[in-house]
Amino acid sequence: KNQVEQSPQSLIILEGKNCTLQCNYTVSPFSNLRWYKQDTGRGPVSLTIMTFSENTKSNGRYTATLDADTKQSSLHITASQLSDSASYICVVSSGGDKLIFGTGTRLQVFP
């Protein structure tokens, strides 16, 4: 069964600290992996899209890594800000229009 699992389910950090969110998937075939940020009550916003051949991709303070062999991805947030408080959703594309969503990691950044 195609699944995307994220950990931790929730995370609390202090402003300025770094954190890493994990995504493990059992999706086959694999086409690409996406990370989205979703503020409370808003729609998700794309952070990165990574294909099979990409190991790392950055978007400002966000850096995503992908290990297609172990089927793991991580999203690293550097020097967190209050505005980083949101849910981060990992999405894996199985080719065509098949997108499998994780349940997200809820990040709270406190001053």
Place this chain on the structure above:
Amino acid sequence: DTGVSQDPRHKITKRGQNVTFRCDPISEHNRLYWYRQTLGQGPEFLTYFQNEAQLEKSRLLSDRFSAERPKGSFSTLEIQRTEQGDSAMYLCASSFGQGEAGELFFGEGSRLTVL
């Protein structure tokens, strides 16, 4: 604003009533998706259009749900005889692509509360 827009943003209705949501995608996008999201969960796929053709429907989409995209532009999602379990955020997304799903751009969602 050239993003995906959804209307209404919030809808409160009584059980048994019909509701309709509208989604206006980014103008050049040929693909349009509907998702449902409940609290603490990721979005669940409901249905997908390429231009005006509805190419896929999830098993989550019961007979009470119907979606249209009559001219390949805006789309509507109607829920008939609403039930309390229909309470959720309904998200619309659009993308441009032929084969692989391109980058999805989501709207702000329509939150439904069924009393």
